[in-house]
Amino acid sequence: MNCRHCQSSLKHTFVDLGFAPPSNAYLTPEQLNAPEKYFPLRVMVCEQCWLVQTQDYSRADELFDANYAYLSSTSISWLEHARQYCEAIAERLSLNSESLAVELAANDGYLLTNFLAMNIPALGIEPTGSTAEIAESKGLEIIRKFFGADLARDLKKQGRQADLIIGNNVYAHVPDINDLPGA
DSSP, rough: OBTTTTTOBBOEEEEEEEEEEEEEOOGGGGGGOOOOOOOOEEEETTTTTTOEEEEOOSSHHHHHHHHHHOOOGHHHHHHHHHHHHHHHHHHHHOOOOOOOEEEEEETTTTTTTHHHHHTEEEEEEEEOHHHHHHHHTTTEEEOOOOOHHHHHHHHHHTTOOOOOEEEEGGGGGOOOOOSSSSO
């Protein structure tokens, strides 16, 4: 296995957690009596760039499909954390109605709705249709794609310059981390 960032050969196991099914891979009643897929959950560390990483066995479009079911807004404490964060960062950066807050992997819009409540324009980037639909129902503008260099260039051409870019738990789920601007 080679490093997802620098392509060096990975030799060092950081932690081995055995085998697990893909995250959020919920079974239908028809699938309960069939064999379930399990993949190694071994975490490696690169001795060249120190990136800690798992080997990807499922493609991103398989994990983040129409049946993707993780919703950030199910945790009351996480919602409160998001509210406090948005208030603090808006004050710190003097965000206002002329600003733009962008969240990568916006999920169900749990965070960006706080900016809308403060009359700060917000844009979510969310590749999963199920969560993007929920975010859109909250009045958020969502681009249903993975964020990468091409999308960044498209937004720049449209004159959409972000004053704040937020990414919570993003690197672990990006298909190509070297395609992230600034990576």
